[in-house]
Amino acid sequence: MGKRTVLVVDDDESIRSSISMILEYEGYAVLLAKDGVSALRECEPSRLDAVLLDVKMPGMDGIEVLERMRERDQDLPVIMISGHGMIETAVEATKKGAFDFLEKPLDRDRLLLVVRNAVEQRSLLREFRKVREATEKRDRILGESPPIRKILETIERVGPTDARILITGENGTGKELVARALHRASRRSRGPFVEVNCAAIPTELIESELFGHEKGAFTGATSQYIGKFEQADGGTIFLDEVGDMSLAAQAKVLRTLEEGKIERVGGRGLIPVDVRVIAATNKDLLEQIEKGNFREDLYHRLNVIPIHVPPLRERKEDIPVLAEYFVQDVCERNGMPR
CATH class of the missing domain: 3.40.50.300 (P-loop containing nucleotide triphosphate hydrolases)
Incomplete structure (x- = not known):
């Protein structure tokens, strides 16, 4: 099995870099994007296993990016990241299909747990679709x-x-x-x-x-x-x-x-x-x-x-x-x- 690929989207280069280091150390392949437009360019259904997406970014905000990603790939697990105390935003993101929500500053263990759960769900959904397609064909x-x-x-x-x-x-x-x-x-x-x-x-x-x-x-x-x-x-x-x-x-x-x-x-x-x-x-x-x-x-x-x-x-x-x-x-x- 090849490496699982995670897209990290954040306008803060230091945060992108630190998340990338943590994930790569754990064996993930990491793609980086600094804004919504570049993130959507990377969003190919067969390519990604999970997305870490900042809520507040210049131009297209995280909620809009989330909606567009879900339109392209409804099964893609998108984990939202935001500053402390943004409960209303977390609720809105969940309603729009976010997989989970992480607060800054990020806790390493919590980050890895949520990413692992997201990747596992993605894998299970892919297998389910394969089985369903095979069954329908049969x-x-x-x-x-x-x-x-x-x-x-x-x-x-x-x-x-x-x-x-x-x-x-x-x-x-x-x-x-x-x-x-x-x-x-x-x-x-x-x-x-x-x-x-x-x-x-x-x-x-x-x-x-x-x-x-x-x-x-x-x-x-x-x-x-x-x-x-x-x-x-x-x-x-x-x-x-x-x-x-x-x-x-x-x-x-x-x-x-x-x-x-x-x-x-x-x-x-x-x-x-x-x-x-x-x-x-x-x-x-x-x-x-x-x-x-x-x-x-x-x-x-x-x-x-x-x-x-x-x-x-x-x-x-x-x-x-x-x-x-x-x-x-x-x-x-x-x-x-x-």
Whole structure:
């Protein structure tokens, strides 16, 4: 890992020099600027890990420089420096996104602690963005066939709403990808996306898994458990293979959809939950209703917006697009040329 780069902005040359010496001794690469204009010239998102910025400078003051830096790079940690007793300025800087505030004369240990924290946060945010970009790339819905275009149009149209959606299709067709795309397109995208594979949970545990349980609710319940609906509060719950859910669990899910509340197993009160429900199944639920295996009222609650994902054999024109993607992905992960 290369040296972390810190930009020091102060119109006082002696302060710039002393901060630079402290940071360079600790292994940082240091850039210096005497005013706001020169500081903004150095402010390249990929170049800096943190900024130490004086509040009072001739011309463009520190608050204005802070605002402009944040416009260019919202994740850049900017540490403000000022004279003693400038509480109002500190509050204003914090509201405008400053990472922290240091008073002159600077304490060496405090300076190094704040810079280290800022640099670590910068590193974590960069890693988070890499992971998110990789996840979004992995979860992309690929294809140019009419069915895929129709699915993408539906996602764009209903994604921002809270409408419940039932995704149907065979195993391996990408129902989970559609659910994740709907979540990313929604107003809840910053909230949790909680997936529940109803087919993988034993019948006797499904209610506890979905709604949670209180300590002592049943043999083995040694502590309280927060269920998937509560975990998804403020976000989206994805009920995968909902057709495999027991009738007892279906009744509780229906009640939750109707009332917006859940009751933990062994609990004595209702708990409000704010979730968007997306369900998926590889079964014909109308057929399951006829057989008595699925509740008709729950079906109508879930099937507000239906999305069907056809198998690849029914959209062969997507094969070249998928093949190109997988070849490119393998090459990138293994450092191989195309």
